Amino acid sequence: MFKLNVSNLRGDITGGLTAGIVALPLALALGVASGLGPMAGLYGAIAVGFFAALFGGTPSQISGPTGPMVVVLAGLFASLSGDASLIFTAVILAGIFQIIFGFLKVGEYIRLVPYPVISGFMSGIGAIIIILQLGRLLGHEPPGGTIGALSYLPTALADINFATLGLGIGTLIIAYKWPASLGKYVPGALAALIIGTLVSLALSVPILGQIPTGLPSIQMPVFEQGTALLILEAAFILAVLGAIDSLLTSLVADNMTRTRHDSNRELIGQGIGNTVAGLIGGIAGAGATMRTVVNIRSGGKDRISGMVHALVLLAIVLGLSPLAAQIPHAVLAGILVKVGLDIIDWSYLKRAHKGPRWDFGLMILVLALTVFVDLITAVGVGVVFAALAYVRQVAHLQLEELRKIPESLNDPEENALLESLKGKVSIFSFGGPLSFGAAADVGHHVRDNVKAGSKVMILDFTRVPTVDVSAAMAVETVTVDAIAAGRQLVICGANAAVNEVLESICVNHPGIVIYDNLHDALLYAKKKVTETPNQEVNFKAVSQS
Known part of the structure; x- marks a missing residue:
């Protein structure tokens, strides 16, 4: 289990370095979006990235904070009034749940979730990320939660900070339009982060401010009777969501590398990573599709690449934290809007009118429940409806056979x-x-x-x-x-x-x-x-x- 393959060492180091650079702005942005701050994002990227690579079942996968996980954490942050110790306890418990899932071989069943359900809740998560950043793009700090952010939008539109809006839109444009030839050396998201930060020096816009440097302190689990049920529920949602997110990314990695991942071992690796992340004050993470693709295209094939990616981020934490303090909120909001847009399943939405209407209706239902209710309800309702539809189809075929x-x-x-x-x-x-x-x-x-x-x-x-x-x-x-x-x-x-x-x-x-x-x-x-x-x-x- 601990044997490392060094046959592709050069490619793994190159892939890990590139993935680490790509992960930097995303880890910072997702840390801020969670409510726990940019360093929590970096600590989570380091812990989940290193230990999921070491113990996981997908050698080429890069793990770290992802949009779906951050949506749950942001909601938990609002529910717990920003009590970080309780949130980190939920992250630790989520990791333990995932380890249990792995030993119980739950990974084999998670892959049975129908595609319209996956598409619906992933697109819903993308929509939530965008909604939560609209207020920050306009120069405001909206209240927590999707409904709160939408309710606050008219107030933000009545008092727009055009410098912040311009900076955020500019960051988004650079992230999307960055030339592919330059992207080989400096990824688009990192270029947008650097350029946006440099431009902001001439503007008066909110920035991250002082960021602690050095190694993190240990965060021991905290249990309070009044919040225990909420924390357990959030931990379970994080565990299930992280498992689905990771195993979907594992399938992408399999297609690119022509290999086959071990889903249950991957869950154990992700669980260990999230447990350590919670213990050092990091946010929960999962397999990250974009970073995994970047790693594989840069030559990374084995688990060393994921470990190198985490060590790159650790070096940045130890030496470059003062520079990160100058990053504007609007720049991170622009990067997060791109993350949200990338998560939305545009490919299915473009072709949905050609497929069965029931599947498209199920996708829209799950999307709406994700945005306006919660993730676990959305997935649960989606799976039940999909199962009932399948039973109905099979029953119809059985009766057709009987009529013959x-x-x-x-x-x-x-x-x-x-x-x-x-x-x-x-x-x-x-x-x-x-x-x-x-x-x-x-x-x-x-x-x-x-x-x-x-x-x-x-x-x-x-x-x-x-x-x-x-x-x-x-x-x-x-x-x-x-x-x-x-x-x-x-x-x-x-x-x-x-x-x-x-x-x-x-x-x-x-x-x-x-x-x-x-x-x-x-x-x-x-x-x-x-x-x-x-x-x-x-x-x-x-x-x-």
């Missing part, structure tokens, strides 16, 4: 038997897993499609790998209806797993006959429909219960 009453069969011998019965037998062939989604309508469809003169009804489970209790109860309803109508019910083709569920619910009913295959069921049906009233059928079921 065969007029002929593929096997010539079986087809000859069916033809000889001349409409006196109804066959219902189920297709795929039979679950609760279709159970409610199975009885109705059988009643509506059974042939009026049929004496035998065959339920063919040959293509059914599994059934649940709801489906078995539906079969029981069909059984009762068949017996009431004077029909013989035959079940055939059920495998051991399906039989086990059916036997627990209904197949022990004396009115049911069971066969291993459709051929034998048809032979029984032929004897049944051709017998005289006083004649007994001596054909014995292969596996009759």
Whole structure:
């Protein structure tokens, strides 16, 4: 677990240096946006960046503060009236949660979150970041929270600081329009930070002010009964959000490096990084897509690159903090607006009208809940709605298969038997897993499609790998209806797993006959429909219960 690959040492050092330079302005800006200050952003970038690289499961990934994590921290900062010790406790707990997730192998399930849900909450987070920075661009310090920032916007628009606005917009333009040829040497975000700070020296705009230098002090966890539930909730949201954010970035890294990450090990690495970040007064972090892409394109492939990136930031903390004190709030706000715009899923929004309307509606719902309610509600509602929609689609397919009453069969011998019965037998062939989604309508469809003169009804489970209790109860309803109508019910083709569920619910009913295959069921049906009233059928079921 601790073995380092030095086969690409030069590329890893180059990638780590470049990623560290790119991370500097983002760490400062996200630290300020969290409410805990620029140094908290840098400490978080150092701790999460180093330990997630050392212990994580994605060798080329660069980790540090990200927009989604900062949105949660900013809300927590407002809820706790800026009590930093309690916020760092939440960060520590979030790291512990992630370590637990890793050992419980939760990473395999996080990847199952549907894309519209991911797109919706990521776009919502981007929108929140932009909303929170609008007031700062106008030269004001808005109250915490998305609703508070939006409510304050008319007041800020009535008293615009045009120097601040111009500086912020200029920073945003430089960050977007910085030439790619120069970007190889100085990344656009860093160039915007430097140029914006130099220009601000001739203006009267709010700056970060004095920033502490040197190594951080240890922040021990603090627990208060009145805030314990709030901290636990925030820690859990941070853990889940960081896990999703990191594993999405891991998928990007996999595509670029043609490798496969270890999702559960990645969660453990992220958890260790966040735990250490909270202990040294840093904000929570996760896998950062842009910084990871920069690292890989600069030659970084292994975990050494992420560790070098963190050491670069540590060197800056130890030596350049006084210079960072001159950075204006408006410059950081401009950089954060770019971060927010980059997080919004523009690629999906441009193509959404071509895809299913339900998926787009789900994405918009999750986006709105993210912005105006909270992240955990947005993701929870999104996943539940997506799951229900999937169950509905599967149920529709199951019922469509059930409606296809065969007029002929593929096997010539079986087809000859069916033809000889001349409409006196109804066959219902189920297709795929039979679950609760279709159970409610199975009885109705059988009643509506059974042939009026049929004496035998065959339920063919040959293509059914599994059934649940709801489906078995539906079969029981069909059984009762068949017996009431004077029909013989035959079940055939059920495998051991399906039989086990059916036997627990209904197949022990004396009115049911069971066969291993459709051929034998048809032979029984032929004897049944051709017998005289006083004649007994001596054909014995292969596996009759």
